[in-house]
Amino acid sequence: MTYTITEACIKCKYMDCVEVCPVDCFYEGENMLAINPDECIDCGVCEPECPAEAIIPDTKDGSERWVEVNRQYAVIWPNISRKGVAPADSDKWLEVKDKFNLHFSEKPGPGNS
Numbered sequence: 001m002t003y004t005i006t007e008a009c010i011k012c013k014y015m016d017c018v019e020v021c022p023v024d025c026f027y028e029g030e031n032m033l034a035i036n037p038d039e040c041i042d043c044g045v046c047e048p049e050c051p052a053e054a055i056i057p058d059t060k061d062g063s064e065r066w067v068e069v070n071r072q073y074a075v076i077w078p079n080i081s082r083k084g085v086a087p088a089d090s091d092k093w094l095e096v097k098d099k100f101n102l103h104f105s106e107k108p109g110p111g112n113s
Helices: 016-020 063-074 099-103
Strands: 003-005 026-028 034-035 055-057
Touching: 016 099, 034 063, 055 063, 063 099
Parallel strands: none
Antiparallel strands: 003 055, 026 034
């Protein structure tokens, strides 16, 4: 089992999950995070830390798509090990639906510079 980040993270990107990860398997895109499924040790400590409830186990129905999205972007985006600053308007995006099709960005985030 691995954990994966879903579209609920898009434009929210709170990053509370990054601080608790013991293996630093988070990668930062312009407006969402990704978990590298090959690095995740399945500990699950990140899941309850996400205010957007964007992290799910790969055993949950519908997770297959997100595992592949996370895998694809984890090799492109910079690895992060510290919590960054969430977008100022994060809270307004919490309940928005269909964020992947309308708002997803393939661009990398700044990483932990």
